[in-house]
Amino acid sequence: MIPVTVVTGFLGSGKTTLLSRVLIDPSMKNTAVLVNEFGEVGLDHHLLRRVDERTVLIGSGCVCCTTREDLAGALLEILGMDERADIPTLDRVVIETTGLADPAPILYTIFTDPVLQHHFFVDLVVSTVDAVNGNLHLDRNPESLKQVAAADKIVVTKTDIAEPDSVMSLISRLDAINPSAPFIESAFGEVDVEDLIRRDGTAARAVARTDAWRAGERHEMGETHSVSVTFDGAINWTAFGIWLSMLLNARGEDVLRVKGFLDVGEPGPVVLNGVQHIIHPPEHLQNWPDEDRRSRIVFITRGIRSEDLVESLEAFGGLLGARPLPLVAEHSLSFP
Amino acid sequence: MCVLCGKDFVAQVHWTDRHVEDRARASGPGTDPVEYQRDRRRDRIHRAALTNEVLRHYGLKLEDWNGSKYLLRDRKGRSELVQDLGSLWPVAARLAGRMPDPLDPALQESLTSAGEW
Numbered sequence: 001m002i003p004v005t006v007v008t009g010f011l012g013s014g015k016t017t018l019l020s021r022v023l024i025d026p027s028m029k030n031t032a033v034l035v036n037e038f039g040e041v042g043l044d045h046h047l048l049r050r051v052d053e054r055t056v057l058i059g060s061g062c063v064c065c066t067t068r069e070d071l072a073g074a075l076l077e078i079l080g081m082d083e084r085a086d087i088p089t090l091d092r093v094v095i096e097t098t099g100l101a102d103p104a105p106i107l108y109t110i111f112t113d114p115v116l117q118h119h120f121f122v123d124l125v126v127s128t129v130d131a132v133n134g135n136l137h138l139d140r141n142p143e144s145l146k147q148v149a150a151a152d153k154i155v156v157t158k159t160d161i162a163e164p165d166s167v168m169s170l171i172s173r174l175d176a177i178n179p180s181a182p183f184i185e186s187a188f189g190e191v192d193v194e195d196l197i198r199r200d201g202t203a204a205r206a207v208a209r210t211d212a213w214r215a216g217e218r219h220e221m222g223e224t225h226s227v228s229v230t231f232d233g234a235i236n237w238t239a240f241g242i243w244l245s246m247l248l249n250a251r252g253e254d255v256l257r258v259k260g261f262l263d264v265g266e267p268g269p270v271v272l273n274g275v276q277h278i279i280h281p282p283e284h285l286q287n288w289p290d291e292d293r294r295s296r297i298v299f300i301t302r303g304i305r306s307e308d309l310v311e312s313l314e315a316f317g318g319l320l321g322a323r324p325l326p327l328v329a330e331h332s333l334s335f336p
Numbered sequence: 337m338c339v340l341c342g343k344d345f346v347a348q349v350h351w352t353d354r355h356v357e358d359r360a361r362a363s364g365p366g367t368d369p370v371e372y373q374r375d376r377r378r379d380r381i382h383r384a385a386l387t388n389e390v391l392r393h394y395g396l397k398l399e400d401w402n403g404s405k406y407l408l409r410d411r412k413g414r415s416e417l418v419q420d421l422g423s424l425w426p427v428a429a430r431l432a433g434r435m436p437d438p439l440d441p442a443l444q445e446s447l448t449s450a451g452e453w
Contacts, residue, residue, distance in 0.1 A: 112348050238383050241352035241421060242390060243438055249425035250437040279351040284358065308439050315444030319386055 001121050002082075004075075004093045005197065006106055009128030010137040010144045011099030014157035017189035018128055019096055025193040030091040032078045034071065068109045071095070072116060079119055092197075093120065100143050103150045104276045111278060122280065126196065127151035127181075131162035134170045138177075145224060148174055149256035149300045150275045151181045153196065160187035177224055180259045180298040224256070227306035229313065231295045233322035234265035243316050244279075252277040254304050260297030261288075272297065296327070350420035377403055387424070393446045394432035398424070 009015045016035075022028060075093065082090045095106060103125055110116050127147045130137070134156070137144040148154065154174055159167050171183055184191055240262065248255060253276060261269035268285035299309055306326070313324035349357050356376055380400045387398050391408075401407040401417060408424065409415040410431045418424045429435045437443065 114348075117348075236386070237355070238352075238379070239386050242383070242387050245350075245352055245421040246390070246425055246436055247438050249422075249429075250435050251439065281349075281354045282351055284355055304439065312438045312444060315447045316438065318447065318450070319389055 002079075002090055002093060002119060003123035004095060004110060004120050006095050006097065006103055006122060006125045007128070008097045008101065008103045008125065008147045008150065009099065009155075009157075010130065010134075010141060010147065012133070013099065013128040013130040013137070014155075014186070014189060015096055015099075015128050018155060018157065018186065018191060019094065021189040021191065022193050022196065023094075027193060027197075028092070030088050032087075032090055032093045033096065034074050034078075034093065035096045068105050071106060071109050072113050075110070075113075075116055075120060079115075100141075102143060102146050104146070104278055107275055107278045107280075111280070124197070125150050125152050125275075126155060127153075128155045128157050129170065129174060131156050131158045131167045131170055135166070135173065138173065145177065145302075146256060148177050148181075149224070151178060152273075153184060154178070154181045155184045155186050155191060155196070157186050157189065159185045177226065178257065178298075178300055179226055179228060180257075223302050224300065225302075225304065225306045226298060226300045227309060228296060228298050228327040229310060229324045230297075230327055231263070231320070231322035231324055234263045235295060236319065236321045237262070237264040237270060239316065239319040239321070240264075243313070243320070244274075247312075248274070248277050248279075251301075251304060254302045255299065256302055257300035258297065261295060262297065263293060263295040269293075269295070295322075350422040352421045373403075380406075383421075387421075389447065389450065390436070390438075390443070391428065392450075393443050394428060394434070394436055396428055396432055 007015050007019060019033070023031065023033065078090065078093060081087045097103060097106065107122050107125075110120050110122055127150065129144075129148065134144075138148070156167065156171060156174075162170075167185070174181075174183070184195060244258065255274075255276060257276075258272060258274040258279075260272050262272055264270050264284075266284065268287045271280075271283040271285060273280040273282075299306070301309065310324050310326055313320070317323045356379060359375070360372065377400070380403065384398045384400050384406060391398055395411050397409050399407050399409075405417045405419055406424065407415055408418055408427055408431065414431060416427050416431065418427050425436055
């Protein structure tokens with residue numbers, strides 16, 4: 001399986017600058033890059049493809065359940081080259097989205113395409129947020145909010161030209177929207193590539209910043225709410241699947257993000273990661289990544305109050321086999 | 337899959353079925369296929385039973401159908417086959433005439449009171 005990294009971020013937030021720095025790194029040599037547009041910052045890379053955004057809305061589909069045909073075609077082409085050994089063995093594919101793109105259809109395309117789903121997996125969604133204009137984008141553009149909610153890691157760019165105060169206020173706002181994503185500050189597009197790409201690094205980083213992280217407080221950013229929940233025991237995975245599939249069917253577009261570890265009474269947790277209707281294939285791990293063996297899930301919603309989600313889980317408690325506990329500050333936890 | 341049932345070809349495994357699929361892959365040659373089938377059937381019956389706790393509120397009932405699909409019935413005798421939990425809820429909404437929603441206070445009320453006696 002070839003890992004796919006999705007780089008998203010609002011117009012002018014520094015996606016291409018970041019990529020151009022990251023791609024120079026020797027470890028990124030065998031990386032194919034798909035971009036939507038050739039911007040002013042020239043990307044110099046031997047495996048660069050341009051894709052035109054062609055979205056196909058499937059019957060009765062919502063916006064997130066759309067197939068990006070352009071992307072499917074480009075990925076199949078890359079796969080073909082890889083398998084014919086026309087190119088050195090591929091380590092990774094990086095997809096740079098347009099500034100206005102919703103990342104959900106990209107995930108949907110990779111998870112549902114009959115061929116792609118067996119050859120690619122999305123290992124990371126990186127969102128860039130501009131330290132100078134980030135607050136403005138979040139105020140005015142719902143796309144920007146979705147990109148932050150969908151992120152596994154957030155890169156705050158242009159910290160060299162922003163006031164330190166505004167960087168701090170932006171970070172605390174981003175933290176309130178998406179408490180599960182660690183931050184990486186980047187000036188002039190400089191970033192530790194290892195840090196950015198490493199997948200298992202996310203949990204460790206989240207632990208490192210728990211001091212600054214007000215876990216479990218119910219964050220309300222306008223219409224966006226986020227809540228972290230644990231359970232007082234192992235939960236029934238089948239029952240959780242019933243609850244979540246039902247919720248996503250009824251309110252999928254308002255559930256911007258679900259992410260966490262679930263204790264299902266097995267030796268290791270189930271890793272859950274979903275963006276709107278689209279749930280990554282859940283992984284049943286053999287072992288817990290750290291000492292803490294409690295379930296921990298973050299929900300980021302739009303228009304659904306955190307209390308309502310917790311009450312619903314409570315009502316399903318009989319089926320789940322455990323009661324939900326909203327996390328409070330002393331229970332800082334790390335997320336996958 | 338045979339040519340006759342080709343239209344039911346399942347290209348996409350729903351995420352709630354993923355652990356079953358993973359187990360099928362892990363249980364390669366040399367493992368006991370009967371045991372896997374037994375586990376799988378037990379999973380499906382367990383899932384139908386749990387789902388019925390919720391569906392009862394909407395006057396619907398789900399049962400395993402030949403170990404390959406689920407049969408959803410309402411009290412008027414209408415029935416439909418569904419593949420998985422992903423396709424269950426839209427069909428349930430059609431048969432029940434309203435969208436099953438875990439945030440619905442009436443459903444929560446009925447689940448809580450069912451648990452009490």
